[in-house]
Amino acid sequence: MAKENVRKHEVAFCSEVSKWTDKLFEDHEDWPFGSSDIESFGRGSQKRQDFRVYERSAEGRGKLALCGEVKLPGTQQGRTPFDMALMQDAFDKATAENCRYFFTWNVEQLALFDRSLWDSPTMHERCIGEWKLGLELNKPTDVTRAEVIEKIRTEFLPRFFADFTDIYLERRRDTGLSPSDFYIAVLESHLCGPMGPVRELSDHLALESNRNRAFEARLKNCAT
Numbered sequence: 285m286a287k288e289n290v291r292k293h294e295v296a297f298c299s300e301v302s303k304w305t306d307k308l309f310e311d312h313e314d315w316p317f318g319s320s321d322i323e324s325f326g327r328g329s330q331k332r333q334d335f336r337v338y339e340r341s342a343e344g345r346g347k348l349a350l351c352g353e354v355k356l357p358g359t360q361q362g363r364t365p366f367d368m369a370l371m372q373d374a375f376d377k378a379t380a381e382n383c384r385y386f387f388t389w390n391v392e393q394l395a396l397f398d399r400s401l402w403d404s405p406t407m408h409e410r411c412i413g414e415w416k417l418g419l420e421l422n423k424p425t426d427v428t429r430a431e432v433i434e435k436i437r438t439e440f441l442p443r444f445f446a447d448f449t450d451i452y453l454e455r456r457r458d459t460g461l462s463p464s465d466f467y468i469a470v471l472e473s474h475l476c477g478p479m480g481p482v483r484e485l486s487d488h489l490a491l492e493s494n495r496n497r498a499f500e501a502r503l504k505n506c507a508t
Contacts, residue, residue, distance in 0.1 A: 293424045294356050297391075298322040298334050301354075304437045305337070308445060315449045318346055335389075349452060351378050352387035358423035365395040365414075375402055385452070391436075392421050394444060396451075412451065415444045 305320045318340030334354040339346030353374045355362035361370045365388040378386035378399050387396045396413045417440050419432055426432060450456035 290356060290359055290424055293427070294334070294354060295322065297356065297427045298354050300433070301335065301436070301441070304441055305445070308441060309340070312445075313340075315445060316340055316452060317349055317445065317449070348381055348383045350385045350387065350448065351381060351383050352389060353377075354389050354391070356424040357391055357421035357426055362390040362424075365390050365393050371395075371397070375399060385448075391427055391432075392417050392419070396448070413447065415440065415447070 299322055302320045302322050309315060309317050309319065316339055317337050320335065320337045322335055335352050336348060337350040339349050341347075351374075353370055355367075355370060361367050365371075367388070370388050374386045374388050375397070378384075384399050385396065386399060387394055389395070394415045395411055396415075397410050398412045401410045401412070417432075417435060419435060421427065421432065447456070
């Protein structure tokens with residue numbers, strides 16, 4: 285898919301997520317967040333931030349509470365939310381806006397970071413949580429599948445923002461993963477995530493098995 289078409293899909297997807305998010309904030313008045321938007325230019329920058337969340341405010345838009353980068357599965361930076369260039373870009377944009385919390389999200393998996401911890405010596409100390417969708421997505425258009433939309437809207441976003449509320453209000457301090465669990469999560473996202481070698485091999489074997497019964501039989505014999 286051409287780069288410009290990927291970007292159009294990305295913008296359209298983020299627009300839908302923003303609508304679902306704003307509806308969640310309407311339904312959860314106990315949460316400190318009031319609105320979201322997409323495609324905002326960062327302060328003093330020509331680079332866009334894919335998604336932003338603002339504090340609830342009686343008048344107008346509140347303080348920027350969260351910003352982040354969304355990359356679709358099946359794209360180079362959508363391979364994993366732990367892509368170094370993607371994380372650095374999200375950090376730089378959050379720094380320009382003086383926003384403490386930022387995220388990277390390839391739709392399958394979201395990683396949340398605390399900018400105040402960015403100078404920590406190890407990556408696991410910078411990442412304060414990760415949330416998985418629970419579905420495999422292999423190409424940009426997968427985000428338009430009905431079951432994907434339903435799961436994001438009714439399960440993933442409510443779970444993430446409920447957790448982020450506790451983090452933001454400092455009611456939850458035991459965030460993040462242990463060092464071993466974190467690096468396993470990073471390794472798995474690189475190997476088994478969209479475009480990862482394990483995922484691609486698995487998809488190839490499944491495709492060959494569906495169109496070649498002899499191959500399927502040999503594969504089953506190898507597995508036994």
